[in-house]
Amino acid sequence: METVEAIEFATYDFEPVIEARDVAVHYGGIKAVNGVSLGLRPGCISGILGPNGSGKTTLLGALTRMVQLTRGAIQCEGNDYSNIKSERVISLGISRTFQSVRLLPDRSVWDNIILSTDVVFKRQSDKVEGLVKEAIARTGLEGLEKARPDELSYGMQRRVEIARAIAVQPRLLLLDEPTAGMSKKERSDISVLMGNLRSEGLTQLIVEHDVGMMVETCDYLYAMNFGSLIAEGTPQDVVRSPAVQEAYLGKHGRHNA
Numbered sequence: 001m002e003t004v005e006a007i008e009f010a011t012y013d014f015e016p017v018i019e020a021r022d023v024a025v026h027y028g029g030i031k032a033v034n035g036v037s038l039g040l041r042p043g044c045i046s047g048i049l050g051p052n053g054s055g056k057t058t059l060l061g062a063l064t065r066m067v068q069l070t071r072g073a074i075q076c077e078g079n080d081y082s083n084i085k086s087e088r089v090i091s092l093g094i095s096r097t098f099q100s101v102r103l104l105p106d107r108s109v110w111d112n113i114i115l116s117t118d119v120v121f122k123r124q125s126d127k128v129e130g131l132v133k134e135a136i137a138r139t140g141l142e143g144l145e146k147a148r149p150d151e152l153s154y155g156m157q158r159r160v161e162i163a164r165a166i167a168v169q170p171r172l173l174l175l176d177e178p179t180a181g182m183s184k185k186e187r188s189d190i191s192v193l194m195g196n197l198r199s200e201g202l203t204q205l206i207v208e209h210d211v212g213m214m215v216e217t218c219d220y221l222y223a224m225n226f227g228s229l230i231a232e233g234t235p236q237d238v239v240r241s242p243a244v245q246e247a248y249l250g251k252h253g254r255h256n257a
Contacts, residue, residue, distance in 0.1 A: 015077060017042050017172050017203045018063060018094075023072035025058050032058040034227040035072075040172070040205055045198050047206045047218035049238065051247055055227040056207040057099065060176055063205075064089050064096050076172075090120060093171035097161045097178060103149040109136075109160050110145040116164040135167040138200070139193060155186035162193065166202070173197070174205045179213050191217045211239055211248065223247070 012019075016039035025033040033055045040046050048056045061067035063074060065086040073082045076092045103112050113135055117128045136142060139159045149157050158178055165173055175194075179187040187210070194204060194217055208214050214221060214235060221238040223231040231241040238244055 012039050012041075014039075014041050016040050016075070017077060018205070019075045020059075020063065021073050021075075023059065023062055023074065024070045025055075025062055025067055026070040031227045033062060036224070036227075036229055038222055038229070038232070040203060041220065042203050043198065043201050044219040045194055045204045045206060045217055047208060047214045047221045047235070048224060049208060049211065049214050049221055049244070050224035051209055054209075054224040054247070056209070056224055057176055058227075059224070060096070060174055060205075060207050064094060064174065090168060090170075093169075094174065095165040095168055095170035095172070096174040097158075097165050097176060099176045099180065101149070101154075101157050101161060103157060103160055103164075105148060105150050108146050108148060109141060109152075109163075112149065112160055113164045113167050117167050120168045131167050131169065135163040138166065138197070139163040153186075155182055155189065158182070158186075158190065159193070166197070170202070172203045172205065174207075176207045177209070178206065179208065179210060187213050188216075215239055 019039040021037050023033055023036045024031065036059055048059060050056050058067055062069055065081070065084055069082060073080060075081065076094065081089070081092060110132065114128060114132050117131060121128050121131070136145060139162050141156070141159055141163055144152065144156070149160060152160070162178070179190050182190065191213060194206070198204065206214065206218060218235050221232065221235045222229055223238050223241065223244045225243070225247040230243040230247060231238045
């Protein structure tokens, strides 16, 4: 693995919440992520766009230290955390959701959310209850505290996951395909929720392959294909990029979002 000292980080006109430099994750001859560099602007929604198999989720796993780096380095607000264990990432103020719903089906919405706070706020019951109530209010789950996940729609289950992730008061929320499998209305509602969280100052990183949702939601986009970045910039500029057009629709396709 390349040493951290050998990695030169970029100079931005802002201090990135997260900066990745030349990050690579290889599995034998498979280059799932291959030399990706990015910096996340505070208070904004950034997105990583790409077709299935482009390396988006693997990169998210690297950023949350659930995936081992082959080379490269990662910093959180200027502090290197390339080699820490994944369970310590939450202490940096980084929280995430996953592609598949990971709720306890036999526990209430309240219990599912409060369990997430145990690692960060042990033995602070008064504070925890206030944080859970706040997370429920911020995600529009009032009145559903006693419901079980299997009594909720898929879209509301996703809201519970987001509430659980923000209950620990992260500075950065990472969302892995948060609208996958949703109806158009549900996707729009989640997009509005993310916008509301942004207005509260929460920095977010979304991984998705839904082009329309990403254009609607994100302030800045990175596009990946075959493990590498192929474009970055404003959502409108990225989706018009010939490389992105080809990745999604083939060389002669035209994006209609």
